[in-house]
Amino acid sequence: MTQIRHQPIAPTRTQWLASGAAIDAHRHDDHQIVYAGRGVLAVTTGAGSWVAPGTRAIWVPADTVHAHQAHGDLELHLVGLPATVNPLGLRSPAVLAVSPLLRELIIAYTRTEDDGSPERGRLRAVLLDQLRVSPQQPLHLPAPTAPLLRTLCDMLRADPSDGRTLAELGREVGASARTLSRLFRGDLGMTFPQWRTQLRLHHALVLLADNTPVTTVANRCGWSSTSAFIDVFRRAFGHTPGAHPR
Structure with missing residues (x-):
């Protein structure tokens, strides 16, 4: 049986994955926003798969076992949110529309360190506000x-x-x-x-x-x-x- 990694904290960072690279099945105690600034990202769970190009992001709720797959060279932006912070009110994965403003917010937030500054706090607040108004997209392929x-x-x-x-x-x-x-x-x-x-x-x-x-x-x-x-x-x-x- 494949070992499912448990990573309590969902990271907030930017990373690159080569085309065809994968991140094996794992879960977090936190929620996570997963966004491909470049390339196409596929997220797979036991309930199916979600695919997101650069105009979409994927919401992965806390404790969801999921794996990532890169198609094309992938610029991956990850935003971790505590389980108590759920701006979308969603308990299952979903694909979200990413407006030009939300795109820039995600990129800026994931490319800088969390220094606890008021500026970063305001950036996070605006990002959460934009997530709340992001419409869901019917891009789920159920298994x-x-x-x-x-x-x-x-x-x-x-x-x-x-x-x-x-x-x-x-x-x-x-x-x-x-x-x-x-x-x-x-x-x-x-x-x-x-x-x-x-x-x-x-x-x-x-x-x-x-x-x-x-x-x-x-x-x-x-x-x-x-x-x-x-x-x-x-x-x-x-x-x-x-x-x-x-």
């Missing part, structure tokens, strides 16, 4: 618990471009489309098309972090055309893949 869904989802993870219908996939795993549709809603809280779109968006972010051309990304992720991919990507992230921060 299935039902064996049938695990088999099906593993197939799609291995090839996000797989365009088979739920009925066609069901014939391979030995279940009807109706049964699988019910499992998706009950086990994952979303429909099959919603889950597959999330999977493809996650995979697209990873490919873009490796400087893969947009047309190639669209093809590898299963969109019918580059324009269709650009449209879905823009609606999810607020900008086109070509303008995606790396």
